[in-house]
Amino acid sequence: MSRHVISLSMGNRGFPLGDYFGRRMRSAGVSGLLISKDEVIRFVGECMQKVGTDGNYSNIVAHHLMTADYRGHFSHGMNRMPMYVRDIESKRTDPHGVPKIINDFQATALVDGKNGLGQVIGKFSMELAIKKAETFGIGMVSARGSNHYGICGYYSLMAAEKGLIGFTCTNASPLMVPTRSTTPSLGTNPLSLAMRTDKSDEFVLDMATTAVALGKIELAITKGQDIPEGWAIGANGKTTKNAKEAYDTMKLMPLGGAEENSGYKGYGLATLVEVLCGVLSGSHFGKNIRKWKADDRIAHLGHCFMAINPTVFAPGAGERLGQLLGELRGLPTPGDGKVLVAGDPERIAMQTVDSQGGIRYHQNQIKICDDVAQKLGVPPLKPVA
Numbered sequence: 001m002s003r004h005v006i007s008l009s010m011g012n013r014g015f016p017l018g019d020y021f022g023r024r025m026r027s028a029g030v031s032g033l034l035i036s037k038d039e040v041i042r043f044v045g046e047c048m049q050k051v052g053t054d055g056n057y058s059n060i061v062a063h064h065l066m067t068a069d070y071r072g073h074f075s076h077g078m079n080r081m082p083m084y085v086r087d088i089e090s091k092r093t094d095p096h097g098v099p100k101i102i103n104d105f106q107a108t109a110l111v112d113g114k115n116g117l118g119q120v121i122g123k124f125s126m127e128l129a130i131k132k133a134e135t136f137g138i139g140m141v142s143a144r145g146s147n148h149y150g151i152c153g154y155y156s157l158m159a160a161e162k163g164l165i166g167f168t169c170t171n172a173s174p175l176m177v178p179t180r181s182t183t184p185s186l187g188t189n190p191l192s193l194a195m196r197t198d199k200s201d202e203f204v205l206d207m208a209t210t211a212v213a214l215g216k217i218e219l220a221i222t223k224g225q226d227i228p229e230g231w232a233i234g235a236n237g238k239t240t241k242n243a244k245e246a247y248d249t250m251k252l253m254p255l256g257g258a259e260e261n262s263g264y265k266g267y268g269l270a271t272l273v274e275v276l277c278g279v280l281s282g283s284h285f286g287k288n289i290r291k292w293k294a295d296d297r298i299a300h301l302g303h304c305f306m307a308i309n310p311t312v313f314a315p316g317a318g319e320r321l322g323q324l325l326g327e328l329r330g331l332p333t334p335g336d337g338k339v340l341v342a343g344d345p346e347r348i349a350m351q352t353v354d355s356q357g358g359i360r361y362h363q364n365q366i367k368i369c370d371d372v373a374q375k376l377g378v379p380p381l382k383p384v385a
């Protein structure tokens with residue numbers, strides 16, 4: 001992934017603990033700790049290996065989680081690792097599962113993820129879609145037998161970095177209450193579409209089809225903050241601003257919120273994702289998927305991956321996208337803020353990381369990682385000096 005490619009070497013091992021705690025005392029505080037991208041990969045990789053994942057698959061997961069945090073999606077970076085560890089320990093995910101093509105028809109394929117790691121299945125499937133797009137102009141891969149695969153943008157960008165349009169979506173544990181219901185029956189079902197301009201600018205839409213990803217409510221709890229109105233339904237069946245209550249209730253509102261605010265469109269988008277994921281692949285779908293963080297049975301999630309070669313259509317798509325993004329960003333605004341296009345907030349997050357020399361984590365996230373480190377016997381995260 002050219003712009004965020006970093007070495008996958010597992011460096012920075014074997015540091016003295018005295019040095020570690022000294023640095024931690026100096027840099028900890030309300031602003032948290034600064035951790036280098038390599039160190040995030042080292043830490044996640046070692047944790048995944050401790051629970052039996054081999055080096056290559058560990059690196060795939062570690063690079064993915066680091067990329068999520070680097071792009072500012074802290075809900076889906078290291079925040080997700082304890083869940084992956086737990087699913088392997090409870091034997092609900094097979095860290096050795098090797099994805100297998102079970103149906104290969106010209107520009108399309110069906111992949112059985114063999115209950116392996118979602119990131120491994122996602123990378124395998126998007127690489128296959130890209131290969132097919134290079135041959136046929138378009139490639140579409142449907143995957144089942146999978147687990148939580150992280151941020152959608154990781155996969156759409158894999159295609160965009162090859163000059164293609166990348167698209168992916170996934171189903172997920174039932175958390176969304178469809179408009180007019182109070183029963184969680186669809187996942188946060190995110191989707192992403194990415195495309196580069198001829199000048200390497202990019203549009204990267206990467207979004208849950210609920211008002212927010214559940215991870216943002218988890219993060220609000222971690223930081224002791226309230227959540228905005230319209231994200232979730234509380235115990236009394238009305239929207240709540242209490243993050244803990246929202247997490248306990250596990251009833252997320254669709255993108256748009258209530259019916260009068262067009263929440264039915266978010267509900268429709270989540271159903272669209274389910275058509276492309278569960279319905280097409282034969283995975284579990286809708287409310288039949290196991291509950292969030294339940295380990296009573298395997299997840300058996302479904303994903304969809306598409307790669308499209310814009311050069312088989314009208315010439316100049318990259319230039320036109322560049323013009324469109326420029327025109328949108330250049331629009332006048334009544335306030336100080338500039339108009340952004342999807343992908344800009346992530347670009348700003350990455351620039352911040354690059355300028356400060358690492359990813360800044362909230363102290364409570366560090367504490368969670370320290371607990372995992374201690375439990376697994378892995379050296380804890382070492383902050384940037």
Ligand SMILES: NC(=O)c1ccc[n+]([C@@H]2O[C@H](COP(=O)([O-])OP(=O)(O)OC[C@H]3O[C@@H](n4cnc5c(N)ncnc54)[C@H](O)[C@@H]3O)[C@@H](O)[C@H]2O)c1
Pocket residue numbers: 073075076148149150151152153170171172188189190191192204205206207208209211212213214216339340341342343344345346
């Ligand atoms: N694997 C899963 O089950 C799962 C489930 C849900 C979400 N996720 C991931 O969680 C991450 C967060 O999802 P989210 O919906 O909370 O994202 P978000 O709301 O932070 O951002 C959604 C999109 O809006 C764009 N955006 C943000 N502010 C903007 C602005 N002012 N102007 C224009 N565009 C703007 C972003 O670039 C992004 O493309 C995503 O990476 C998603 O793939 C994964």
